[in-house]
Amino acid sequence: MAETMELRDIEVWDGNMAASHALRQAQVDVVAAYPITPSTPIVENYGSFMANGYIDGEYVMAESEHGAMSCCIGAAAAGGRVATATSSQGFALMVETLYSASGMRLPILLNVVNRAIGAPLNVNGDHSDMYMGRDSGWIQIDCYNPQDVYDMNLVAFRVAEDHDVRLPAMVHQDGFMTSHTVQRVKTLSDDIAYNFVGEFNPMNDMLDLDNPVTHGVQTEEDWHYEHKARQHHALMSNVLPKIQEAFDELESLTGRKYNIVEGYNMNDAEVAIVCMGTSVETAYEVTKELREQGIKAGVVGIRIFRPFPLEQISALLKECKAIGILDRSSPNGTVGALYNEITGALFNSDTNAVVNNYIYGLGGRDLTKTSIHSIYRQLHENAQAGHLTTPLQQFIGLRGPKLSFF
Amino acid sequence: MEMQNGWNTFEIGTILRPFEGSVTDVANTLPEDRSYSQSNSYSASVADWRIEKPIFHAEHCIDCQFCWIYCPDMSIISRDKKMVSIDYEHCKGCGICVEVCPTTPKALLMFPEQQDETQALSQWPQKEKKKAKDK
Numbered sequence: 408m409a410e411t412m413e414l415r416d417i418e419v420w421d422g423n424m425a426a427s428h429a430l431r432q433a434q435v436d437v438v439a440a441y442p443i444t445p446s447t448p449i450v451e452n453y454g455s456f457m458a459n460g461y462i463d464g465e466y467v468m469a470e471s472e473h474g475a476m477s478c479c480i481g482a483a484a485a486g487g488r489v490a491t492a493t494s495s496q497g498f499a500l501m502v503e504t505l506y507s508a509s510g511m512r513l514p515i516l517l518n519v520v521n522r523a524i525g526a527p528l529n530v531n532g533d534h535s536d537m538y539m540g541r542d543s544g545w546i547q548i549d550c551y552n553p554q555d556v557y558d559m560n561l562v563a564f565r566v567a568e569d570h571d572v573r574l575p576a577m578v579h580q581d582g583f584m585t586s587h588t589v590q591r592v593k594t595l596s597d598d599i600a601y602n603f604v605g606e607f608n609p610m611n612d613m614l615d616l617d618n619p620v621t622h623g624v625q626t627e628e629d630w631h632y633e634h635k636a637r638q639h640h641a642l643m644s645n646v647l648p649k650i651q652e653a654f655d656e657l658e659s660l661t662g663r664k665y666n667i668v669e670g671y672n673m674n675d676a677e678v679a680i681v682c683m684g685t686s687v688e689t690a691y692e693v694t695k696e697l698r699e700q701g702i703k704a705g706v707v708g709i710r711i712f713r714p715f716p717l718e719q720i721s722a723l724l725k726e727c728k729a730i731g732i733l734d735r736s737s738p739n740g741t742v743g744a745l746y747n748e749i750t751g752a753l754f755n756s757d758t759n760a761v762v763n764n765y766i767y768g769l770g771g772r773d774l775t776k777t778s779i780h781s782i783y784r785q786l787h788e789n790a791q792a793g794h795l796t797t798p799l800q801q802f803i804g805l806r807g808p809k810l811s812f813f
Numbered sequence: 814m815e816m817q818n819g820w821n822t823f824e825i826g827t828i829l830r831p832f833e834g835s836v837t838d839v840a841n842t843l844p845e846d847r848s849y850s851q852s853n854s855y856s857a858s859v860a861d862w863r864i865e866k867p868i869f870h871a872e873h874c875i876d877c878q879f880c881w882i883y884c885p886d887m888s889i890i891s892r893d894k895k896m897v898s899i900d901y902e903h904c905k906g907c908g909i910c911v912e913v914c915p916t917t918p919k920a921l922l923m924f925p926e927q928q929d930e931t932q933a934l935s936q937w938p939q940k941e942k943k944k945a946k947d948k
Contacts, residue, residue, distance in 0.1 A: 512826035573825060611828055617837060621829045633820035634827060640820070 409434060409463045412456075414594040422585035425553040425592050426492065426518045426578070427452035429560030431462055432600035435516075436487030436607070439467035439478030443497035444530045445582040446520035450492055472497035476504035476517075483513035483575075484622040486612025488564070490515065494582060495522035498536040502543065508575045509544030510638060511623055514567035515575040516560065517545070521684065522582040523770040531771020532582030534683060534735040537712065538744050544638055546576035546646055547712040551687045553590045556580045558663060561595075562653045564604045571645045573610060574638070579712070581684040583771065593661065603660060642714045650711060668719045669708035672698065676705025678786035679724060681749055682733035683709045686767075686774050693779040704783050709745070717752040724749070725758035728790035731782050735768040742800055742813070761789040764800040772804050829853075843892075855903075863906035865923045868933045869899055874920035880910035896920075917941065 412431070420428070426449045430438065440450040456462050465482075469475035472493050483489045493501055498519060508515050521537050523529040540547060548563055550556045556578065563576040580586055595603065611620050626634060647667055654665045671691045673679065680690045687708035697704040707723055724730055732750075734743025741747070746764035753760060765782055768774045782803065788796045798811035824830075829852040832839070839847060849855040874896050881889040881896065888904040890897045899910075906923070914921045918938040 510827055611824070611826055617835045619831050619836065619839070621831060622826065624827050624829045626827070630823075633823070636820040637823070637825060641825070 410460045411597045412461050414596065416594060417591050418594050419589050420553050420557070420592045421448075421587050421589045422550070422553040422556040422580040423448035423520065423587065424452055424589075425557035426560055426580070427456065428594070429557050429600070430490050430516075430518075431456045432595070432597050433488065433490070433561065433564050433604045434462065434601060435464055435490045437465045437467065437479065437482035437489045438491055439469050439475045439482065439489075440491045441469045441472045441475040441493075441497060443472065443494050445522055445532070445586045446492040446494040446497075446518060448586070449518050449520070472500040473504055476501045476508065476515075479515045479517075480504060480508050480511065480513055480623075483508070483515050484511065484613050486609035486614045488568070488607040489513075490518070490564075492518035492520065494520045495524050495530075495536050499524060499539060502539060505540060505543040505545060505575075507623065510634065512573040512638065512641075513575060514564075514573055516563050516567060517575065517577045518556075518560070519577045519579045520582050520586045521579055527770075529770040530582070532584050532586075532684070532735075533769050533771065534579075535737065535769075537577075537579050537683075538736045540577060541713055541744065544574065544642065545713060546572075546574055546642070546650075548576065548578050548650075549683050549709055549712055550578060550580045550585060551685055551708065552585060553580075553588070554592050554663070555665075556585065557592050557594070558657060558661075558665065561600055561604050562650065562657060562665075565653050566646060566649045568605070568607060569645075569649050570608065570610055572641060572649055574642055574646065579684070584685040593663070595661070599660065603656065646714050647711065647716060665710060667711050667716045668723055669706075669710050670723050671706040671708070672703075673705035673707065673723055675703050676726075677703040677728045678730070678783055678790050679705040679707055679727045680731045680733060680779065680782060680786075681707040681709065681720075681724070681745065682735075683712070683745070684735065686733060686735070686779075689774060689776060690779050693776050693783065696776075697780075697783055702783065702787055704786075715748055715752075717748075720749060721752040721756050721758075724760065725753060725756040727758070727760045728793075729786040730760050730762045731765055731786050732762060733765045733767055733774075733782075735766075737769055738764075738766060738800070746800075759793070761793065761795055763789070763795060763797060766800065766802045767804055774804065778803050858902045859905060860901055860903075863904065863926055865906045865908065866901065866904065866926050866928070867899055867906070867908065867910050867921045868924050868928070868930055869896065870918075870920050870922070870934055870937050871896075872920075873916050873918060873937075875916055877915060879913040879915060880921060883909050883913045885909065 523533045524535040567576040672694045690706040694704040732746040799813035802810040833848045881891045888900040911921045
């Protein structure tokens with residue numbers, strides 16, 4: 408039996424440590440990992456908890472990220488609670504197996520500490536890896552700080568393992584900005600955290616020897632389409648209500664309130680920025696300053712990236728006059744992915760909003776308050792003009808001549 | 814079992830059940846006595862994949878079990894370590910059993926799929942006499 412760890416009500420943790428403690432409190436059966444910067448400390452801390460008797464489980468050192476996720480798939484099919492962590496190139500190597508995990512309906516938890524994808528090789532944060540996972544059939548939850556990471560890990564286990572869901576989940580945090588920046592994290596006791604996640608309830612597990620089951624079978628044109636439809640249906644219909652349920656219970660337990668889409672100063676906002684990760688809180692700071700100057704500025708933070716809460720986002724944004732969508736991933740040949748999705752969400756609404764796209768922060772380039780101020784200034788001009796006064800897509804915080812498209 | 818007639822009716826997770834209902838001690842149950850489900854490959858005949866088939870001549874067999882060990886499709890039927898027959902529903906005619914058969918003449922030989930078994934057995938090669946060694 409694993410030992411209980413006495414935690415202070417408020418611990419000083421970085422995002423990685425917050426994730427490690429959430430995995431420990433959930434009493435994961437199997438962690439198979441191939442550590443990669445900046446997610447390394449998640450499994451490193453976990454290994455030390457295990458060595459010190461705080462975890463009953465298996466830690467498997469894999470030969471690659473592809474192997475790590477493959478081990479997780481095997482362990483999940485066998486009937487265990489399973490988790491791991493990765494970043495960047497390691498995430499890229501996992502991609503093939505991510506589709507197996509979701510298609511096989513295995514509720515694995517993957518902590519993704521967002522990092523740029525080379526070349527040029529870069530260990531710092533941007534959202535390239537998160538974007539790479541967006542069609543893989545996983546639930547994707549985004550965090551803005553270590554407290555979010557702790558809470559969202561607990562939520563993710565609970566939702567992913569629900570028998571009406573049975574889908575794997577990623578919990579995203581920004582490399583270094585969240586993963587290595589220590590902040591105050593309000594904790595739950597081991598008992599309360601475990602009870603919130605709930606006892607793992609296996610489904611069609613391979614270790615049920617009286618009811619043998621073959622996992623990962625082949626279907627061709629006869630049934631493949633139906634399987635994919637069923638999976639999409641579960642992701643679209645069952646996940647958001649279960650997340651809302653978990654958010655509600657977490658709120659009653661802790662007083663901390665999370666939303667499917669996070670809106671800050673959005674009630675009467677005329678200009679709004681939509682962004683993810685640590686940028687959300689920076690933008691929130693800027694809106695407070697702008698409101699003192701009489702500009703009705705708001706922020707929409709994406710909390711659940713997949714399944715994409717299209718209706719909720721549209722409802723929150725459609726009254727705005729100008730919207731700036733921030734993408735922290737090189738769009739490589741089109742508009743940013745978030746821009747695409749949000750303009751798509753707004754297209755059939757009665758909005759008159761003018762929407763443009765900002766690329767920023769690639770490879771860990773800082774997003775300063777000054778940059779966000781200048782974005783809001785442009786949005787304010789667009790709002791007053793009622794049309795785009797600037798190019799649609801602009802690179803911000805970039806050295807050299809201004810770069811823009813469309 | 815529910816009819817599989819749409820995207821919302823099958824069990825989730827790309828799974829198949831090898832047996833109808835629960836099983837106990839299946840490892841000690843002979844294949845012919847197991848409750849294999851329709852989706853189990855045991856229930857599917859692949860006899861028509863074959864253009865040549867192995868025929869078994871019991872008189873020449875020494876029950877070494879090489880064929881049973883090497884057969885990639887578990888199509889050598891052996892009971893109590895005695896070679897019994899060939900499972901022609903699952904044999905694909907690869908010829909490995911014939912290749913590994915150590916007797917002279919072999920107890921397993923490949924014949925065209927249409928070959929009559931009685932006739933094949935009657936035409937089986939005879940044991941060769943030992944040649945005098947060169948001195």
